[in-house]
Amino acid sequence: MTQKEISLEEQFQARIDRGESIEPKDWMPEKYRKTHIRQISQHAHSEVVGMLPEGNWITRTPNLRRKVGLLAKVQDEAGHGLYLYSAAETLGISRDEMFEQLHTGKAKYSSIFNYPTLSWADIGTIGWLVDGAAIINQVMLTRTSFGPYARAMVRICKEESFHQRQGYEIMIGLSHGTPEQKEMAQDALNRFWWPSLMMFGPKDDESPNTEMSVKWKIKRKTNDELRQQFIDITIPQAEYLGLTVPDPDLKWNEERGHYDFGAIDWDEFWQVVKGNGPCNKERLAARNKAWDEGAWVRDAALAHAEKKASKNVSKVA
Ligand code: 3HC
Numbered sequence: 001m002t003q004k005e006i007s008l009e010e011q012f013q014a015r016i017d018r019g020e021s022i023e024p025k026d027w028m029p030e031k032y033r034k035t036h037i038r039q040i041s042q043h044a045h046s047e048v049v050g051m052l053p054e055g056n057w058i059t060r061t062p063n064l065r066r067k068v069g070l071l072a073k074v075q076d077e078a079g080h081g082l083y084l085y086s087a088a089e090t091l092g093i094s095r096d097e098m099f100e101q102l103h104t105g106k107a108k109y110s111s112i113f114n115y116p117t118l119s120w121a122d123i124g125t126i127g128w129l130v131d132g133a134a135i136i137n138q139v140m141l142t143r144t145s146f147g148p149y150a151r152a153m154v155r156i157c158k159e160e161s162f163h164q165r166q167g168y169e170i171m172i173g174l175s176h177g178t179p180e181q182k183e184m185a186q187d188a189l190n191r192f193w194w195p196s197l198m199m200f201g202p203k204d205d206e207s208p209n210t211e212m213s214v215k216w217k218i219k220r221k222t223n224d225e226l227r228q229q230f231i232d233i234t235i236p237q238a239e240y241l242g243l244t245v246p247d248p249d250l251k252w253n254e255e256r257g258h259y260d261f262g263a264i265d266w267d268e269f270w271q272v273v274k275g276n277g278p279c280n281k282e283r284l285a286a287r288n289k290a291w292d293e294g295a296w297v298r299d300a301a302l303a304h305a306e307k308k309a310s311k312n313v314s315k316v317a
Contacts, residue, residue: 016217021147024090032216035209036146037091039218041098044084045109049102049283051077053117054126062120069166070123076159083156087148103288105275112192112199114277121174121181121188127167129189129196129234135160136230137200145217168237175241182242189238190246197261198269200227206266231259 001009008027015022022028051074058074061067085095101107112130117123135157142153174185201223204210213219221229238245249262271277 013215016145016215019217020145021150022145023147031212033091035212035216035218036149037088037093039209039213040084040088040091040146040149041093041101042108042110044081044088044098045102045107046113047077047081047084049109049113049287050130052283052286053113053115053279054123056117057120057123060120061123066170073127073163073166076163080152080156080159083152084149087146087152090148099291103284103291105284108273109283110199111269111272111277112195114272114279114283115192115195116279118191119184119188121171121184122192124167124170124174124185125188125192127163127165128171128237129167129192130199131160131163131167132234133196133199133230135164136226136233140220140226143217143220171241171243175243185241186243189243193246194264194268195272197227197231197264198272200224200230202266202269228258231261235259 009029012022012027012029012032022032054070054074054077058067058070061070085098088098089095098107102109112133117126138153138157138160142150142157144150144153171185174181176182201207201210204222204224207223210219210222214222235245235250247262249260251260253260272280275281
């Protein structure tokens, strides 16, 4: 690197160390820009793909109140995706490019959304555990060093809290309901517990991005720290439901002040991340189908915008 480039990097790091917010037009290392495009676009893809497992139950909710809650939640997720795509666009990537990366399988999205939603209790468990895990991660991201990302998180976290609460309320109803309902809730917890822990990413010592992300204050806490925080908060919630967390090694460690927990199946994690999970193919097919079927809407919107623009030009002329 030239002397000038070195001092630019040093000045940039000094800004980060002072806790300053980096804005799109500020000088930033190319790697800082690239890792944000990677993380923010994949975060946006997760929001959009995350609509699919829950959308699967909108027509089958047990009553109108649950339908309204689920509709509102799924609609929120679409909005979260749009905020995040907009934040990523400030770094120079186009929306079409991001969509192409998702539709061709080049881009990742959260592994958790590659598991099927087999019962109504799964919808409660997703709100309780998946949105609960997302909140732990996203509250931390409200203090991330890139301004547009941090600001998008503020509103997203407010809405996630509603998502988590409506999910936990569903689980309270089921776990305090008939024996069959409690069994359905336990089955959903059994299937979603470990994949929810995987949402926080690989162990810190196997994460290629964490070291730089911590140095640049993209991450204020590491994957393992957030995972531990999630477990410590969630176990008492499971106990209140009277449900058993499917981990025989789980136990409170007074000395650590945290729960000790069993080994995560990282082979399963990487298989799902690599596209071999239970629903990866179905999710990508659904996103590609929606993209193709939505082409007429995009064409109409573009035609309208061009017509409007040409009208304005003729007015000015
Ligand atoms: N699913 C899929 N890929 C994952 C993953 C997961 N659960 N966890 C990690 N990965 C990928 C990473 O993207 C990275 O691959 P890449 O370099 O090709 O992008 C690789 O595995 C190594 O992981 P790292 O820990 O080194 O990667 P990061 O530093 O990016 O940390 C992360 C991973 C913690 C997920 C981080 O990217 C992050 O905080 N992202 C923003 C939050 C987010 O995306 N949450 C997803 C859920 S959103 C959601 O739940 C919506 C809610 O409304 C329900």
